[in-house]
Amino acid sequence: MDSQKKALETTKNYLTTTASIAASAMLVRTVVNDYLPYELRNLFSTGIDKLLNRFSQEITIVVQENEGLNTNDLYEAANTYLRTKISPTMKRLRASKREDKDSITLSLDDGEELVDVFKGASFRWRFISQQEDRSNSRNGHDVSMYSVNRWYELNFHKKHKDTAIEIYLPQIIDLAKEIKAKDRRLKLHMNEYDNWSPIDLHHPATFDTLAMEPELKRTVMEDLARFVKRKEYYKKTGRAWKRGYLLFGPPGTGKSSLIAAMANYLRFDIYDLDLSEVSQNSGLKRLLMGMSNKSLLVIEDIDCSIDLQSREEEKSKESNYKDEVTLSGLLNFIDGLWSTSGEERIIVFTTNYKERLDPALLRPGRMDMHIHMGYCGPNSFRVLASNYHSIDKHPRFEEIEDLLKEVNATPAEVAEELMRTDDVEVALDGLIKLLLTKKNEQDTKSSSEESKQLNQDEPEKGVEEHDAEVRIDGEKEL
Structure with missing residues (x-):
């Protein structure tokens, strides 16, 4: 019994000393922030952080969005998983809504924390986002370039290290895969400098x-x-x-x-x-x-x-x-x-x-x-007619298809005519007029080119007489 009391007293003294040191450190930090210049302030702050970490019982795991040039699958998994753990008591969140969904999706905003309890252990997540200035100069001109670095900090008691690494994080990856499989959204990425959005x-x-x-x-x-x-x-x-x-x-x-x-x-x-x-x-x-x-x-x-x-x-x-x-x-x-x-x-x-x-x-x-990818043919036209007017056959189809065999009309041009009106007859009539106009223009152009070619093939009179004279002279020489 005496040994237990002694152990409790020792633990109490240890915790009291630790708390006193931490409180003193915080007081010193406050004084430093208020009265010392930035250079010395930064030096003292770093030293205090190291001192506090020495007595801390927590481990911090940093989960970066990218590892070098590679994307970090664990970051994407955590991003997906934590959205399912949003609490109503949280004070700062990001909200988004998809057009094809009725519900609003919430996620952590910069600096916000979330505590997730797993097998009796508390895992504290914190989302951090920072913009990095990568501006430089090219050919005498300043070029502004910015990139955003994002990461999660995961904090937990050191006694749960094995649970975190061997069970908790792998389970997050598996759950994230299931969530994505249920709500698979295709993405269109565009590049801004050397980042994808x-x-x-x-x-x-x-x-x-x-x-x-x-x-x-x-x-x-x-x-x-x-x-x-x-x-x-x-x-x-x-x-x-x-x-x-x-x-x-x-x-x-x-x-x-x-x-x-x-x-x-x-x-x-x-x-x-x-x-x-x-x-x-x-x-x-x-x-x-x-x-x-x-x-x-x-x-x-x-x-x-x-x-x-x-x-x-x-x-x-x-x-x-x-x-x-x-x-x-x-x-x-x-x-x-x-x-x-x-x-x-x-x-x-x-x-x-x-x-x-x-x-x-x-x-x-x-x-x-x-x-x-060529011009619109008969088969392509039938697909468009089905898309825009839900029809597979019509008395005017044959006329349209014959014209499409003679005229260069793109699917975009045909689609534009078909979608001008919901009236099938009016739409098909407009398409026929478009194709006939194109056919006339095409015929006129062909006639003009043929006439031009004939004029080029017909030699000038002076040249023809000169050539004949040369050939006759040649025959005489032979």
Whole structure:
């Protein structure tokens, strides 16, 4: 009994001393903050923090949003899990609402804390967000660049360390996967400098609604389905698990709709890369590392997004910067060592002018399938008629389809006419008038070109007589 009293007395004295030291430290910190200059204040603050940590029984685990160039899966899991633990007593929260959901989603705001009790242990989470100024100077001009660093701090008593690492955190990852599976939202990411910013993807395009010739549509769908099933094949052959698609054709032929249909079909997020926002090859690498697996990387209008010199021009070009965005950097981004940083990725380039692209971009292994998005044909028209007016047949279909075989009309132009009115007869009549107008313009243009060609083929009189004279002279010489 005496030994127990002695132990209790010792513990009491220890706690009293610790509390006294902590209180004194806090008092000293207050005095330092009020009366000392910043340099000395910072030095004292650091020393006090170290002193308090020496007596603290807590462990802190920092869960960063990114680890180097890689995204941190644990951060994403914690972000998802903690939303389910929001308490009404919390004072500062972030609120958001999806258009396709009735409920409002709450999450931790900067500096807010949340206590989660697991197997009798308290785990205290705190969300922190800081903006980092990465401004620099290029060609004598100041360039403002900012990035946001986000992380969670997880605090708990040191006696629960094994529980936290071996049970608690792994369970959070598993629960987050279940939550995401139930409420899977496709994301459309856009790049701001070398960071991705996501929004929900709401594009409704599917292969069923896509105005595309059936055989081509079937080929694309089969190729995509085969790709996602070939993980072991790519591993066995020593290739990165990715596939490239080049979509080319006139404006308005449905290239963007096909991309959305591919994403909805595969359930892949889209990363829409704007090369004009990227100033260096190193920025391209950071963006690639920031992409998730099962994603679709898109560079639209690649022929005019930035001026990509050929590799010969790159070597001869004199530049003040060795690390600007170049064709070589882009090729390494899609097909070099950096392309192996993720798995199950689709890369899509779009262009209106395939002939303007450097051949190095188009070879197999970079752009594996070249898909020509052409003008609207009879089959594509029937899909559009079904989409906009829910009809599969009509007496005027034959006339429209015959005109579409002769006239170059894009699916966008046909769709625009069909959606002008809910009256089927009026809509089809307007479409026929559009196609007849195009046919007349096309015929007039063809006649003009034929006439011009005839005038070019007919030689001038003086030239014809001179040529005849030369031939006669030649015959005489022979």
